[in-house]
Amino acid sequence: MKVNELAEGLSLECLYEGDGEREVEGCYCGDLLSWVMGRASAGDAWVTIMSNVNVAAVAALADVACVILAEGVEPDEALRGRFERLDCAVFRSGMAAYELAWRIHGLLEGRQE
Amino acid sequence: MDALKLHYDVDGEDFSAAGEASSNVKKVLRQLGFPQEAIRRTAICMYEGEINVVIHAGGGFADVTVEPERITIVLTDHGPGIPDVEKAMSEGWSTAPTKVRELGFGAGMGLPNMKRYSDEFRIDTTVGVGTTVTMTVNVTQGQ
Ligand SMILES: Nc1ncnc2c1ncn2[C@@H]1O[C@H](COP(=O)(O)OP(=O)(O)OP(=O)(O)O)[C@@H](O)[C@H]1O
Numbered sequence A: 001m002k003v004n005e006l007a008e009g010l011s012l013e014c015l016y017e018g019d020g021e022r023e024v025e026g027c028y029c030g031d032l033l034s035w036v037m038g039r040a041s042a043g044d045a046w047v048t049i050m051s052n053v054n055v056a057a058v059a060a061l062a063d064v065a066c067v068i069l070a071e072g073v074e075p076d077e078a079l080r081g082r083f084e085r086l087d088c089a090v091f092r093s094g095m096a097a098y099e100l101a102w103r104i105h106g107l108l109e110g111r112q113e
Numbered sequence B: 001m002d003a004l005k006l007h008y009d010v011d012g013e014d015f016s017a018a019g020e021a022s023s024n025v026k027k028v029l030r031q032l033g034f035p036q037e038a039i040r041r042t043a044i045c046m047y048e049g050e051i052n053v054v055i056h057a058g059g060g061f062a063d064v065t066v067e068p069e070r071i072t073i074v075l076t077d078h079g080p081g082i083p084d085v086e087k088a089m090s091e092g093w094s095t096a097p098t099k100v101r102e103l104g105f106g107a108g109m110g111l112p113n114m115k116r117y118s119d120e121f122r123i124d125t126t127v128g129v130g131t132t133v134t135m136t137v138n139v140t141q142g143q
């Protein structure tokens, strides 16, 4: 499933467009950056409530397919300023990480049927 | 290809710039056409090392040597050094201050990540003098 299709399926608010055509391979939920670095896989949709500038560096270097800010968190100024240097899309949702992950699982499973 | 050598100053003050050197290395490796997996492993190792130099040592240097079959990362600082390396290497151990933890650091997973994603990993540290972390990522074609 492509990033854009996922965003549409979850009614995500788009904060930065990035590469909407990229394939989403899975999902990782986490806020502690070294856990995300070490455990997220390339191509994951990364769900987090972290909203500072370091999110951009981690997203790029861990090579995730997109970032989804959960619980309606607001990215700070510095993070917004970094968006344009990202390859990946950034979204926001009012849903909690659990609900997002559960729905992403459903969408990705649906793809395989 | 001759070995390509990259040198970076890692600013210890500026948190928003942390990750700049790692991002640049990633860009260079991409342009050179290295396999995705080697790029990703290098990016993870280098970022964790770079952030540690910023957070725990007040800045330092990064030297990266790029060869077709391996990428070598050396991070050097003149910070406080690490009194107990074994403890520092264990998952979950961290001395990161609260203000740094609020940014999402301080899980105590950085050094374990560096060891896990590199093929060779070495710490030389002296309390009161500084720390040098050396990592090698072997490049396997067709990854
Ligand atoms: N360059 C360094 N200089 C001095 N101390 C260091 C250095 N690098 C690591 N340490 C020490 O080793 C500990 C563990 O490092 P590690 O990177 O594993 O975790 P962390 O940086 O505290 O948190 P995380 O990396 O998960 O955000 C640090 O908390 C710090 O005490």
Ligand SMILES: [Mg+2]
Residues within 6 Å of the ligand: A034, B048, B051, B052, B106, B109, B110, B111
């Ligand atoms: Mg660390």
